[in-house]
Amino acid sequence: MHNLTYRPLSPADAVALHKIVSHWSVVRQLGGWPWPASRAFTFGRCVPYARSDGFVWAVCRDGELCGSVAVTGGQIGYMLDPDVCGQGIMTQAAADAIDAYFITDATRLDANVWHDNPASQQVLEKLGFVHWSTRYEHAKARRLPTLSHHLTLTRDAWHGLRTAAQ
Numbered sequence: 001m002h003n004l005t006y007r008p009l010s011p012a013d014a015v016a017l018h019k020i021v022s023h024w025s026v027v028r029q030l031g032g033w034p035w036p037a038s039r040a041f042t043f044g045r046c047v048p049y050a051r052s053d054g055f056v057w058a059v060c061r062d063g064e065l066c067g068s069v070a071v072t073g074g075q076i077g078y079m080l081d082p083d084v085c086g087q088g089i090m091t092q093a094a095a096d097a098i099d100a101y102f103i104t105d106a107t108r109l110d111a112n113v114w115h116d117n118p119a120s121q122q123v124l125e126k127l128g129f130v131h132w133s134t135r136y137e138h139a140k141a142r143r144l145p146t147l148s149h150h151l152t153l154t155r156d157a158w159h160g161l162r163t164a165a166q
Helices: 011-021 039-045 089-101 118-126 155-165
Strands: 004-008 054-061 064-072 075-080 108-114 130-139 144-154
Touching: 004 089, 011 039, 011 064, 011 075, 054 089, 064 089, 075 089, 089 118, 108 118, 118 144, 144 155
Parallel strands: 075 108
Antiparallel strands: 004 054, 054 064, 064 075, 108 144, 130 144
């Protein structure tokens, strides 16, 4: 287990988050971030999520921002600093976000992953998500239609997975 903490994004996170989204390897896997990285766009996202349909968390390891995880509108999304990829950080952060989401009366959580992002697909599948659709969608940073896999996770499947892991 990593020493992760979560909190709402704030203006104090803007410089660290902008450093993360200044990597093409990160932004090319996000659906709605521009490329090249825009400071104004990043700074505009570094505010607490004020809608009632979910949450956006800063993911901090040992007190330092290393990414974000969000569940909004029934869908999970995340990003991670490439310097810490492959260490299980996002698997843990996403699992914690899923736990928080399913405390509500929600029964299903969805996710999308670009066809060329096997690391993210592996995280989602490890967490119990199953594929249900594939289609082309516009990728803002890539500026072209990109093949996207759609996955879903039910509350029952999540609780079954968590129970089996105990």
